[in-house]
Amino acid sequence: MRQVILDTETTGIDPKQGHRIIEIGCVEMVGRKFTKRHFHVYVNPDREVEEEAFRVHGISNEYLADKPRFHEIAKDFFDFIKGAELIIHNAPFDIGFIDHEFARIGGYPKIADVCKVFDSLVFARKKHPGQKNNLDALCKRYGIDNSHRELHGALLDSEILGDVYLLMTGGQTSLGLSSGSDQDSGNDDNPGEIHRLSADRPMLKVVRASDEELKMHEERLDLIDKKSGQSLWRIKH
Template sequence: MTRQIVLDTETTGLSAENGDRIIEIGCVELVGRKLTGHNKHFYLNPERAIHEDAMKVHGISNEFLLDKPKFAQVADELMEYLRDGELIIHNAAFDIGFLNKELALLGRGALLSYIAGVIDTLALAKEVFPGKRNSLDALCDRLGVDNSGRTLHGALLDAELLADVYINLTRGQDALLIEEAETPGETVVVHERVDLSRIVLPVLAPSDQELAAHDAVLVQLDKSSGGTVWRKAARAYGII
């Protein structure tokens, strides 16, 4: 069964290349598209100050992180947890960029060398809802995921919400999503792609009695219509 890990991070700012660091990591495990409860959560001391704008987003202060472990102290535990899993991340390039930078600072290989792959739910949402707002909050509202407890960004809470969003985005069993349109009173029906690759349809062969009854109906239609096109074609090709 596929093991998937929904992952989110909070950071000191927006640019890993300019020295911003990870301050929180939240991971939620799915096996067979079901929550297992085997989650992982870290607050981290980034060894630098948090930008004021970032603090307004997640509400995490410099003082709160002073006694928290550094990334180097949790790296082994985190990488072992993520190993061979398929990561599900919203706007994956951002989080992967920060994780790659943290690993590089420790002289380790890039994240993709540890995991099976990455699903970017932002890219997925843009396919399902082209032209719409596809932030995590917007998707929660659109897909009926309760995000009432999300007043600030938090890595573990956001990963939990994203797990629900991902399951709804890819549920497959439902053919349609009814979405609130931008214009009040307008309803948009969005067709989702349904994965039929695992569905095996039984082939039921007709019995001799059923074949005879079917042939009798065709003969009767042929007589009453003065000669049907398909019977003429069948005779021409020597099928009957």
């Protein structure tokens, strides 16, 4: 399954008030593995960035002045996300802005018509009711290092959200065997750090048993059969 972790930064909080997208960051996963493919672009919104929004992402009007308009990047962006499952933290916010941008230029369907959407914020609230579930809180809860994240950025947030998503949806995440720790007591604030394997790592070597080893294995099962009546390894299910 192809999945795209997506985040946007904007000039403000409501597209109905004329606010626009100024940054898009997407990271691709296939089969729950990062592929190293991504889509990242800054967009000139043809309007001022609100001061409150600037304090969140640090993207200035001056920086955006020479960036492309949305209609110039729309096709490449649409082609990257089309048909994928989008993983978004607080999906209605980002999808609302994206649909608004596509509607402004015309000729594009709504995102829900071409993509599945997984809202990781909704999932986190169900998994951790009554707790903080913003991205920083989830990083702390799942042991993900985001110390390099001083300001929000769409591509960086997408990469971090990808790690959070894999840990939230992947069941057991560590094999800590020490005793007396918070981890052993079931406290999910310290479930162990994520160690991402390289997408281009070599395949593991398959070592098959020799004829002699197979013979010794059968002899051991014969002994177990004799002592217990029948070994579990020879029961056909």
